[in-house]
Amino acid sequence: MHKHYDYIIAGAGLAGLSLAFKIKSSPILAGKSILLVDRDTKQKNDRTWCFWSNENELFESIVHKKWSKITYASPSIEKEFDIKPYAYKMIRGIDFYKHTIAYLKEKDGVDFLFDNIKSLNSDHKKAILETDNHKITSNHAFKSYYENIDFSKDIFVWQHFKGIIVQTPTDTFDPNNAHFMDFRVEQDGETRFFYVLPINKREALIEIAVFSSSIPDPSFYDPFIKKYINDTLGISTYEVIEEELGAIPMTTHNFQKKTQDRIIRIGTNGGSVKASSGYAFKRIQEDTDLLVSLIEQNKIKKYNPRNNRFLFYDKIMLDAILSGSTTGETVFTKLFKNLKPQTIFKFLDEKGSFFNDLKIFTAPPTWPFLKSFFRVLR
Ligand SMILES: Cc1cc2nc3c(=O)[nH]c(=O)nc-3n(C[C@H](O)[C@H](O)[C@H](O)COP(=O)(O)OP(=O)(O)OC[C@H]3O[C@@H](n4cnc5c(N)ncnc54)[C@H](O)[C@@H]3O)c2cc1C
Known part of the structure; x- marks a missing residue:
């Protein structure tokens, strides 16, 4: 590890790894030095990204499953749609981490530091990162983790989830059709819906998403999931083979407003989560594409992806x-x-x-x- 880098990427999750991947794929920027810092080694399948798309992705090779039909359901309708030319696609977190980290480890000028970040600040000339064990500087830093954001003056709600991958002993799911949103769940004054994303006839990711002002205890979701699987899907025997939990801020907060001189906010921390839907995967790809093109042109300060x-x-x-x-x-x-x-x-x-x-x-x-x-x- 060096004491100074061209770029520090603070937080090596979806946005940080996408940005590093694209910087190292750019013929203009490939020679730049990058330090990626994260407190987590990214060895777990901690989330699954789904998104619609009508084009081939940069990360198409790791798309785990795609569907050309979706179903929307609520107590008043159940409707199947052909979504061509779009497809609804799934990428597993672990496949993305392995793919991007393997690519970056092959490249010159990329270091990884797995440590807790204590602070990231900047003066006019450099960004200064302090972790539990190191102090490192860079010409620019990209910060993808968020902390201490005051949303009280913004329109704001949490979208929080629990997903389980279930396996059934007999053929149960239609692998060609994803339940995109299913509102057949008690709303109780909130917005609550399910996704059912079949990977094959006997395996599916079933996820509940809820919009609410606070994040409940993880046990909150279990009765809803059980009832939905038993009563709505009519499945009585299944085994849970994986689980994921998470929360993202849905807000119209201006993330790009108070940036420090040498620090650019990216990912969730840069406002890439769509405020009205919570979708972020494709936007993070578009936003990091824009950022890399501005870095190439030496116009990094012009970065403001929101329309x-x-x-x-x-x-x-x-x-x-x-x-x-x-x-x-x-x-x-x-x-x-x-x-x-x-x-x-x-x-x-x-x-x-x-x-x-x-x-x-x-x-x-x-x-x-x-x-x-x-x-x-x-
Ligand atoms: C369970 C879950 C499911 C989701 N599903 C979808 C989906 O289907 N479709 C979609 O479009 N979006 C989805 N999202 C929203 C969004 O795409 C993800 O949250 C995405 O990972 C955001 O990328 P990011 O880089 O902003 O944050 P992250 O990927 O969370 O990366 C931030 C990184 O910062 C690190 N970090 C944080 N604090 C520190 C610290 N102090 N020191 C060191 N490292 C630190 C974390 O370990 C993490 O690796 C989902 C989110 C969750 C949580």
Whole structure:
């Protein structure tokens, strides 16, 4: 390990490893030195990323499973959709960590430090990182872990999950169809839904996601999962072979505002989680692509990946749901009743035309959205 690097990447999770991978794949930047720092050695399958996409990914070789059909369900509808040209894809955390770390270990100028980060600060000339055992500097640092963020002035809610991979003794699942969102679960004033992501006929990831202001004890999810598997899916015998737990902030907080001179915030800590959906995998890829292209052009300070029009929409959507004037279940059910998933995906990808946006805002009851529109404007 050296005392000084071109780049320190603080937090070697999805955003940190994606950024390092792309810097080292850039002919212009391949000679730069990088230190990746994380307190975790990334040996566990701690999460599963799913996302829709209509193109081949940079990480296509590690896509574990993909589906061209999805089902949306709520107490009032159950609808299957063909989503071509999109596919809904799954990448397992462990495959991503192994793939990117193996690639980076082959490259010159990449060091890993597995240690707890105590602080990351900067002056005009350099970033200064302190871990439990080391002090290292760099020309620039990219910070992907978040700490002490005050969300009290922002629209904010936690999206928290528990997922289990189940195995059944007989053929049970349709491996060609993913349950994209299933609201057939008691809502109790919150937004709660399931995903069922079959890997084959006898194995599926079943995950509950909940929007709420605080994160409950892990045991909170178990009765819901059990009831959903038994009563809604009609499965009585199964074995749990893996579990994952997590929480992400859904917020319109401006993560890029108060950055220190030599520190760029990335990933969840850089606002890459979509405020109205919680999806982050594809956005982290797009945001790190943008960042690498700015680093190549020596315009790193211009990094600000968020588009104001879509941030405004996210504010309206989140406000409408969190203020209680409508519910997540109502909004998504109306969207899937009235529109094709391709239209919804385009909107959530922030790629649609203004006409596409209008379709989204006029599909659910418009009054809650109008009220939120004026509240957000104020
Ligand atoms: C269980 C789960 C499932 C998810 N599923 C999806 C999904 O299906 N689709 C989707 O689009 N998004 C999903 N997300 C959201 C998002 O894609 C992930 O959270 C993603 O990992 C975010 O990447 P990141 O780099 O911002 O954070 P992380 O991947 O969490 O990386 C941050 C890194 O910082 C390290 N770190 C933190 N503090 C310190 C410290 N003090 N010292 C040293 N290291 C530190 C951590 O160990 C970690 O490796 C999911 C999130 C979770 C938690």
